[in-house]
Amino acid sequence: MALLSYFSLRTKLILGAIFASQLSTGLSLLLMKGLVHPQTFIASSAVVFVLIFISAGLCAWCISHFATRTLATSLSALEVGLLNFKDNDFSVTLPVRGDRQLQALMTLFNESAESLRQERQYIYQRELLLDKVIQSSPNVMLLLDDQQRVIYANDAARHLFNQGCPIDGFALPDLIERVSDELSLALNTLKGGLFTLPVTGQDEDDSWHLSRGKFMLNGQFHHLLILKQMTHELNRQEVAVWKKVIRIISHELNNSVAPITSMVNSGRMITKDLNDPKLSMIFDTIEDRSHHLSQFIANYARFAKLPQPKKDKVDWRKLVDQLKQHYSFELRGQLPNEAGYFDLIQMEQVLLNLLKNAHESGSNIDEVNLSITSSQPLNKMNMTGTDLDSKGLAIQGTLIEVKDKGAxxxxxxxxxALLPFYSTKQSGTGLGLPLCREIIEAHDGRISLHNRDNVGLCVSVFLPQ
Structure with missing residues (x-):
């Protein structure tokens, strides 16, 4: 029995058929020898017996080999197909032929291959989609093994740690040496949380959040680090809180101002025959302050109810000419050839506010200048995924700068300066720059303020193309 295990199924079937034919032939000859008279039965010689046995064996082998050829081919094809399955190749399709049982077996194999092909295609496309989402995410993602070596990193991580070059295989301590001390300190802590990073060319720091995760994968511990820039989100939430407070205060003040205005009018009607100058002055003062308070509330309500921008193509020359009708300034450089794409009314409001502040900064009027150029995002050394397109390249846009030589x-x-209600002017409302910031961020842009090297202030606005 152990010897038969070395033979294929087809060989076993052929040997079995030969053995059966030889056995049946021998039994038949013995039976015929016993029934027929020995003198008349010529098959009694040994040579005739041998010839008969050989002939029977050859016939059995030919018939068995012919009968099992389809089985052998099908089993060989099935073996090749299963070897391809083992190598994760599901493209093989077997021909359906042979008897009913072989056809059913081949059909089942082909259906299994088709199902596996579709499943692998689904998984492959899902992995591509997941990788596309991760690579396009503005969050910095690092996957480390238990030896703190980078297994996977997205585009934002490569730009943060290695100027866009691959970092797979790098050790985390080596990457930490390339970043700022604040980021290095945050990455060296065992816990996640909020931290701030200084921004080149700006006095306002960026807020970041670090989260850590640990999980088992393929029998080894892996570590996931996610860095998320929180500056815009925190600013958005802060502005949303301010807007809610403004709406509540405006509502309550309006409820008080309206009855006061009504009572002043009633008092005038009642006391009109008295002709008392002091009483008239009191009513005038109350009416004037009520009107001033109403205007004050209206300004804050405008900030709280800023509509979404209605973007359209804008000619830069037309916008500059409109601005010069209100404030004088010197235009530096050439205007972009491409038209801008933004809400003209809102952007005009922003630039008028910035020019107004430049005129009130103590600078000479002829030293206030405006420049509009095609450029990449502000702070090129601190770009994240939000500043990159799908190919990892910096997003092009328009850089607008208003400069003065004031204090x-x-x-x-x-x-x-960009916070609501904060103002250094005695009669200021503290809404000018916050309103500019709200409009610029609604256009997916950025605004920043920094002092110039010699004297004065520069306000930079970046609008993505």
Missing amino acids: GMSADVLKQ
């Missing part, structure tokens, strides 16, 4: 701003003022 500039102190470091504390620069950090708070």
Whole structure:
């Protein structure tokens, strides 16, 4: 029995058929010898017996070989197909032929191959989609093994740690040496949380959040680090809170101002025959302050109810000419050849506000200048995924700069200048720059303030193309 295990199924079937034919032939000859008279039965010689046995064996082998040829071919094809399955190749399709049982077996194999092909295609496309989402994410993602070596990194991580070059296989301590001390300190901590990073050319720091995860994969521990820039989200939430507070205060003040205005009119009607100058002055004062308070509330309500921008193509020359009708300035450089794409009314409001501040900075009027150029995002050394397109390249856009040679701003003022209600002017509402920031960020852009090298202030606005 152990010897038969070395033979194929077809060989076993042929040997079995030969053995059966030889056995049946021998039994038949013995039976015929016993029934027929020995003198008349010529097959009693040994040579005739041998010839008969050989002939029977050859016939059995030919018939068995012919009968099992389809089985052998099908089993060989099935073996090749299963070997391809083992190598993760599901493209093989077997021909359906032979008897009913072989056809059913080949059909089942082909159906299994088709199902596996579709499943692998689905998984492959899902992996491509997941990789595309991860690579396009503005969040910095690093997957490390238990030896702190980078297994996977997205585009944002490559730009943060290695200027866009691959970092797979790098050790995390080696990458930490290339970043700022603040980021290095955050990555060396065992816990996640919020931290701030200084931004080149800006006095306002960026807020980041670090989250850590640990899981088992293929029998080994892996570590997932996710860095998310929170500056815009925190600013958005802060502005949303301010808007809610403004709406509540405006509602309550309007509820008080309206009855006061009505009572002033009623008082005038009642006391019109008295002709008392002091009483008239009191009513005038109350009416004037009520009107001023209403205007004050209206300005804040405009900030709280800023509509979404209605973007359209805008000719830069036309916009510059409109601005010069309100404030004088010097235009530096050439205007972009391509038209801008933004809400003309809102952007005009932003630039008028910035030019107004430049005129009120103490700078000479002829030293206020405006430049509009095609450029890449602000702070090129601190770009994240939001500043990159699908190919990992910096997004092109328009850089608008308003410069003056006034007194500039102190470091504390620069950090708070874009916050609502903060103003260094005695009669200011603290809404001018926050309103500009709200409009620019609604256009997916950025605004930043920094003191110039010599004297004065520069306000930079970047609008993506």
